[in-house]
Amino acid sequence: MTAKPSAHTAAPATAWPLAWPSSTTNLETYRAPWWLPGGHLQTIHPATVVRKPAVAYRRERWEVQHPTLGEDFVDVDFVDGQPGQPLVVLFHGLEGSSNSHYARGLMAALHERGWSGAVPHFRGCSGEPNRTARFYHSGDSLEVDWIMARLRARTPGPLYAAGVSLGGNALLRWLGESGSKAGFVTAAAAISAPLDLARGGEALSSGFNMLYTRMFLQTLKPKCLAKLEQFPDLFDRQALLAARDLYAFDNVVTAPLHGYRDTDDYWHRASARHVLHEITVPTLVLNARNDPFLPGQHLPGSASKAVTLEYPDEGGHVGFPAGPFPGRIDWLPRRILSFFDGITRAPEAPELCEAGTHG
Numbered sequence: 001m002t003a004k005p006s007a008h009t010a011a012p013a014t015a016w017p018l019a020w021p022s023s024t025t026n027l028e029t030y031r032a033p034w035w036l037p038g039g040h041l042q043t044i045h046p047a048t049v050v051r052k053p054a055v056a057y058r059r060e061r062w063e064v065q066h067p068t069l070g071e072d073f074v075d076v077d078f079v080d081g082q083p084g085q086p087l088v089v090l091f092h093g094l095e096g097s098s099n100s101h102y103a104r105g106l107m108a109a110l111h112e113r114g115w116s117g118a119v120p121h122f123r124g125c126s127g128e129p130n131r132t133a134r135f136y137h138s139g140d141s142l143e144v145d146w147i148m149a150r151l152r153a154r155t156p157g158p159l160y161a162a163g164v165s166l167g168g169n170a171l172l173r174w175l176g177e178s179g180s181k182a183g184f185v186t187a188a189a190a191i192s193a194p195l196d197l198a199r200g201g202e203a204l205s206s207g208f209n210m211l212y213t214r215m216f217l218q219t220l221k222p223k224c225l226a227k228l229e230q231f232p233d234l235f236d237r238q239a240l241l242a243a244r245d246l247y248a249f250d251n252v253v254t255a256p257l258h259g260y261r262d263t264d265d266y267w268h269r270a271s272a273r274h275v276l277h278e279i280t281v282p283t284l285v286l287n288a289r290n291d292p293f294l295p296g297q298h299l300p301g302s303a304s305k306a307v308t309l310e311y312p313d314e315g316g317h318v319g320f321p322a323g324p325f326p327g328r329i330d331w332l333p334r335r336i337l338s339f340f341d342g343i344t345r346a347p348e349a350p351e352l353c354e355a356g357t358h359g
Helices: 039-048 101-113 141-154 166-182 197-203 207-230 237-242 246-257 263-270 272-278 331-345
Strands: 003-009 056-066 070-079 087-091 116-120 159-164 187-191 283-286 307-310
Touching: 056 141, 070 101, 070 141, 087 101, 087 141, 087 166, 101 116, 101 159, 101 331, 141 159, 141 166, 159 166, 166 187, 166 272, 166 283, 187 331, 197 246, 197 263, 207 237, 207 246, 237 246, 246 263, 283 331
Parallel strands: 087 116, 087 159, 159 187, 187 283, 283 307
Antiparallel strands: 003 056, 056 070, 070 116
């Protein structure tokens, strides 16, 4: 592995209240602010209105030479903590990055603790097109495995892993497929992961949810058109342009490009719900029941004893806003870190895991 460090700092628009408010509230009981009702508002407001903390990142470029992953690069943004303190790696969501609100929220929380953080970018999400025909996808456990192996080799202290949305599903796939081989990870957390991709895809294909679909396609399509400049005939250009939902897009691009027969095959085989019973690392699976991306009735009801299923009634998709208007986004990093703290203090996994509402 070769690393090319460079400085990268997220835009510090406003001050960030790093000193969290003191509270006796049980972090396992999420309550949405009264002024922000419903899954859509709880999804959109934190991502677009609530101010994000300024985070000073240090970027490394990792060169990839792999028989399946190809000769490429992965850009990783680091927050450097105190020597010997834990490192938390965060896998971002579809078309996300280290600049996403949830990434900057968690990285700011780590900085406040003196911990280190790392946000690897999936192919094409770091601001520069990748070199190979490969993109990324919800079941990309091979990419996660490559990244985790390199972090393991350079992390002398505890190593934690978190994943959000698509990145959460990919992390869970890796944890389940790896089994005990993932034991070098102290604990993990998956937030708003689309555990059942088919049901989630259906939810995003109609009504108000098409707003999210159009948002994703607005950035995915230009990337794919640029990819066709690199690799002519990689996929059908006209079919790509005609795609109006993620089902059609995945049928043209994601599925065939990554070894799946079609969208149905991809959505079935890549869903994390199939591997929840194989996970041995203590893992939090946090999904709001009012998440527009995966309605609560489709959430799995059981998992291995190492997995904590936490399904609050509210929170939206990677939202979980808190406090009075205009709100804060500190509840989610606090919940993730409190789970990690609890595992560190009491490493024994619970004997039984059944889905809970927790509020």
